[in-house]
Amino acid sequence: MKRLLGFYIFSFITLVLPILFPDNYYVTVVGLTVLINISLAVSLNLLMGYAGQISLGHAAFFGLGAYSSAIFTIKYGFSPWTAITFGLLIVFLLSYILSRPILKLKGHYLAMATLGLGIIVHIFFVQADEITGGPDGISGLPTLSIFGFPIDTDLKWYFVFALFMLITVLLSLNIADSRAGRALSAVHGSEIAAQMMGIDTAKVKSRIFVFSALIACIAGSLFAHQQNFVSPESFSFFFSIELVTMVVLGGLGSTFGAVVGAFILSILPELLIVFEDFEVLIFGAILMVIMIFLPEGLFVAIKNKIAYLAFKRYQKEVANATS
Amino acid sequence: MRFNKFLVLFSIISFMMFLGSSSSFAKKPLKIGSFLAVTGPASFLGDPELKTLQMYIEEINAKGGVDGHKIEFVHYDTKGKAKEAKNFVNRLIKKDRVDVIIGGTTSGNTLAVIDIVQRAKVPFISLAGSIKIVEPVKKWVFKTPHTDKMAAQKIFEDMKKRGITKIALITGNGGFDKSGRAQCLALAPKYGIKIVADEQYNNSDTDMTTQLTKIRATDAQAILNFGFGKAPAIVAKNAKQLGIKLPIYESHGVASKKFIELAGDAANGIRLPAAALIVADQLPDTDPQKSVLLSYKKKFEAKYGPVSTFGGHAYDALFIVVNAVKRAGVIDRAKIRDEIEKTKGFVGTGGVFNMSPTDHLGLGLDAFKMIEIQNGKWKLLY
Known part of the structure; x- marks a missing residue:
């Protein structure tokens, strides 16, 4: 109970918000973007934060999920759920085949390889216009139904996205506290040391890469159905960078860090819009200030500070009790 | 005294009602x-x-x-x-x-x-x-x-008048280009026009000589470049540098002074369909x-x-x-x-x-x- 206390509070807030404000623009419209970005950031954090493997191509898997949903439902007339399954299959095969050779690389080389992957997938979306509709994308996806229950309003989508996001967060928290999570941390710390302790590092890395890709893929499918539209731009290299920024901003290696990072990066542009032309400047300045003064990430820094203060207080109490 | 208070209250209320009603005179924006x-x-x-x-x-x-x-x-x-x-x-x-x-x-x-x-x-x-x-x-x-369809129709009509039946198409990779290319490919047969080359470039490219050299090798009688931004100006310039004498057609996407500035001399002789605005003073007064x-x-x-x-x-x-x-x-x-x-x-x-x-x-x-x-x-x- 205590281990997941934060998660319960977080779920409660997420699920109560739309009940209190069902018609609020920031909850049911911006909220959808926030929720999907949280899922993506949390899944990327599994790879980047826990396993220490940088990926600049996460948007590719997100895009593949979205495009499979769009292509298989519209061009080939499959049901949305079959299309999602196909998407998962494609992403599974692609990420599994790629994971071994790609994850042999380290540091900048790994970044380059994943970057290449992201760009190749994006070029495919733009250029293969017979299949993907080219730069204009594909519109008119059918409505997604869950157990015969059509998801057709922003409010219903909020709950679908929220549920998916909460499951992702829960999985991520549980992985971190499991044997697999500790193996990942070991890989993050030192691969050679991890191998010495009998961890099959190649397998561990490849597994988490595939897992994180699959979450992004489902997120993509849901996103496509909610938007009713896909175009290459939503899955460009810049979105991958945005996701990396979310993870780093909140704090690498912490699930809730990714949550906080995604929340801030998705909501800030909406709030800063009132500054019009200065929006981008202020946005950049805020990011800079956070990264300069709290390099370990916003959430992690605050958490550490609180823990430090609590420890000081405890020390004082012990000192008082003994004297 | 009591009456006075009542009067004051009454006048305040009536004043407020007046305010309320006057604000409803201003129409909804x-x-x-x-x-x-x-x-x-x-x-x-x-x-x-x-x-x-x-x-x-x-x-x-x-x-x-x-x-x-x-x-x-x-x-x-x-x-x-x-x-x-x-x-x-x-x-x-x-x-x-x-x-x-x-x-x-x-x-x-x-x-x-x-x-x-x-x-x-x-x-x-x-x-x-x-x-x-x-x-x-x-x-x-x-x-x-x-629409891009109208542009393609207008261009093909003009080609027909000049007796052009074989053309080379060159387009960019943007949405406008791709949609225009699709319209051209679909409409050309209706006007008895054969597309003998179908070349493409990236909108951010700075040189299109490769594509134009390929076009030069075909028996095209005209070049149709469906695009916008700075790329069409580069196409025009490269065509001139390569000594290609074929008539060039552009889409309405280049109907701005910028295009002429960018293409310079090479712009002369290029035909394009466009809205009447850029030639407003040349229109007959009856228009x-x-x-x-x-x-x-x-x-x-x-x-x-x-x-x-x-x-x-x-x-x-x-x-x-x-x-x-x-x-x-x-x-x-x-x-x-x-x-x-x-x-x-x-x-x-x-x-x-x-x-x-x-x-x-x-x-x-x-x-x-x-x-x-x-x-x-x-x-x-x-």
Whole structure:
């Protein structure tokens, strides 16, 4: 109970918000973007934060999920759920085949390889216009139904996205506290040391890469159905960078860090819009200030500070009790 | 004393009622929302569009609004990104709660938001080119610019007149280019024209000699370059450098002074279909559009500098909405939509608009003029 206390509070807030404000623009419209970005950031954090493997191509898997949903439902007339399954299959095969050779690389080389992957997938979306509709994308996806229950309003989508996001967060928290999570941390710390302790590092890395890709893929499918539209731009290299920024901003290696990072990066542009032309400047300045003064990430820094203060207080109490 | 207090109370209440009633005299504002690519690669389209809207809305409000309804204008810059366009349209509809939307500078931006406006039932006039926007007809979506299909038709008609039957097509990789290419490929057989080469370039390329060398090796009688931005200027320049003497056709996407500036000498002899705005002073006085065009040109140039046809599309959209609101008499999304659809004989900068339930553009092929660039100037052919 205590281990997941934060998660319960977080779920409660997420699920109560739309009940209190069902018609609020920031909850049911911006909220959808926030929720999907949280899922993506949390899944990327599994790879980047826990396993220490940088990926600049996460948007590719997100895009593949979205495009499979769009292509298989519209061009080939499959049901949305079959299309999602196909998407998962494609992403599974692609990420599994790629994971071994790609994850042999380290540091900048790994970044380059994943970057290449992201760009190749994006070029495919733009250029293969017979299949993907080219730069204009594909519109008119059918409505997604869950157990015969059509998801057709922003409010219903909020709950679908929220549920998916909460499951992702829960999985991520549980992985971190499991044997697999500790193996990942070991890989993050030192691969050679991890191998010495009998961890099959190649397998561990490849597994988490595939897992994180699959979450992004489902997120993509849901996103496509909610938007009713896909175009290459939503899955460009810049979105991958945005996701990396979310993870780093909140704090690498912490699930809730990714949550906080995604929340801030998705909501800030909406709030800063009132500054019009200065929006981008202020946005950049805020990011800079956070990264300069709290390099370990916003959430992690605050958490550490609180823990430090609590420890000081405890020390004082012990000192008082003994004297 | 007691009576006095009562009197004071009474007068306060009646004064407040007066205030309340007088405020209801001021009519509900007409909220127009817009999302344009004012910055980014399509800024040469979005920037004049925004300036046009702002200039005329200011003027309308200074004259007391549309039938007493002041126009409230909300604008967001999409930077040409479809993702931003979607976010902003959601914001316009769900937060700003606008009555009408004018915008979507590029086809990509417009196509991205069609589902949203259709579901929210908000009248939307797009300022983008693609035929896909209004074909098939969508209940809430209209547009004012000429379509790529019309451009292709106009070009092929001109080729037929000159006896050209074999052409080389060269297009970019943007949405406008791809849609235009598809229209050209589909329409060419109807005009008895054979496409002997179909070359493509990236819009960010700085050299197209490879593609043009390939074209030179074919037996094409003319080159058709469907594109916009700086790439067509490079095509024109490279063709001249390679000594290609074939006539070159461009799309309406290059109908701005910038193109002539960029292409320089190489621009001479190039033909393109475009709205009448750029050759307004060459139109015969009997042309109904002439006075509208000259007045728009004068106003815009007095305030901002050289006009382009793109700002004209915004002018057309704004006044179609204003006229529709006048006819509807109330600010109501559904009624405004119905009246937009009934637009008949509206003389705009793009042509004379006659909309109908099956035609949400309302322009005929005669709205396009065939233009040739001569000595660095636009010359109206017909």
